[in-house]
Amino acid sequence: MMSPALFLLALITLVPFFSIIWMSFNDVSLMGGLAFEFSGLDNWQRVFTDPDIRSSWLISLVYFLATVGLEMVIGTVMALLVYSLTRGSNIIISLLLIPMFIAPVIVGLLGRFMLDPSHGLYAWLLNETGLFDGNILGSVGSAMVAVILMDVWEWTPLVALIVLAGLASVPEDTLEAAEMDGAKYGQKLLYIILPSISNILLVALLIRAMDAIRFFAIIFITTNGGPADSTKIIPIRLYDIAFRFFDLGYAAAVGITMLVFSIMVATAFTKLLKRQETSS
Amino acid sequence: MKTSKRWLPLTFKIALLTLLLLWTLIPITWMVLSSFKPNDIITAGTPRVFFTPTLEHYTSLFSSGNSLWPYLLNSLFIAGVSTLIAVVLGCMAGFGLSRIRIKGKQHLAFWIISTRMAPIAAVIVPLYLLFRYLYLLDTHAGLIVAYLSFNLPFAIWLMTAFFDDLPLDLEEAAMIDGATKLQAFRYVVLPLMTPGLVTTAILCFIFAWNDYAFAQTFSGPSTQTIPIAAAQLLTQTGIDWGKLLAIGTIVVCPMAIAGLLVKRWLVQGLTLGAVK
Known part of the structure; x- marks a missing residue:
């Protein structure tokens, strides 16, 4: 029963996988028909020496730490708040979840709409309150903050949803006992709640980690890496190399370095699943 | 309390x-x-909350020369077919994987999950070349294949997790009563899997419907999907915000409703079965 699916999956994943490896050792030209010219380790040497690639990885790292970090913290707070509600939690979590169903391209559209310097609602608010009066998506620094917050806006609900599921497993009687002994909220949080959802937090972290490097449509549609390359995370850089400069061999090498990252995340994820299986 | x-x-x-x-x-x-x-x-300088509502943007979207219809139909068709294939094959494979005991199963599982996690930008590069070679650029089939590259592993993995939750006793009882393995699957297991199937289908559809990167690279004049329509309007000078916001509303609303319909199984779906 599994063979049709596995055969198809092998076809559509292994062929591209071996292609990308082969491409990374070639100079691939599209002009006047497809042409491969073996170039040895040239592309690979560039991957490790190109300052543009290095700066893109650095921007990716900042973007990654900021988005995933904020999403974890805000998402956990969101979940704790909803969990503590005695009624109405169902409708409130439903409302809070909406952003994660929105296509990233529409999130980008919304970002540009809300931040438009001449009529955006948020731009207007920031201007009126005197907090910021420049072109948010057009200035270095503020553009990065904006694209980070757009990602946080979209994906925090996912973290909240996962953490909320985990909170159901917090031992109720332990909490009550702690309360009888006069434990403060902070103590309960630190010593009972957080330890018992640590596995769930790890799941949320890994899920976000893998998607953080998968998607790039928000930045694509808002700043496309600008201004002055300040938001050019590695997938955007790769897309530029491949489809603006048509340097597909080089793009393939960059792509493989990204694949290595996602394989590491996948390894951690399957390890975690195994640990859950043996512990339950 | x-x-x-x-x-x-x-x-x-x-x-x-x-x-x-x-x-x-x-x-x-x-x-x-x-x-x-x-x-x-x-586009007024000061935001206005009160105004006389108008449907002009929606009507112009579906009546003007560059109508949204083709984009909408492309989106529905491509997302629909890729979802159907992913769910049917994923369901079969998920049942098999959940029930089989073989050596190296975890390697198989790892391969499946890592294909789902592969960065889209990295997948696009070899797929672009292959599609060009096979004349699949600007075809519905090309985009369906592209979406299967993430939806098929997703469906296999998730259905396996859903089948894992189902006790073996049921099908065993049916088989003791004389049912074949296939009959047990068809009449005992499958009806119990409805939530799992619906959740998987809805999530696959949302992932495909929401995609921008693949569509941007592989689609052409005859296969563009709705996100592309939005992006095209967005890159023009003198953005027609009314039209764009109407498209945004059309893209978002059905998916938000569909997603919330399976809220009960969402955690399981979006964590690939890691959280119940």
């Missing part, structure tokens, strides 16, 4: 929750609201 649930001072809790709700809902509400505003009110 459970005492252990009262953790924080009530006012603080309400204030924080209100803030989070506003942060989440203002952009969506503003988009939907503004899609009913005439363009001069949308």
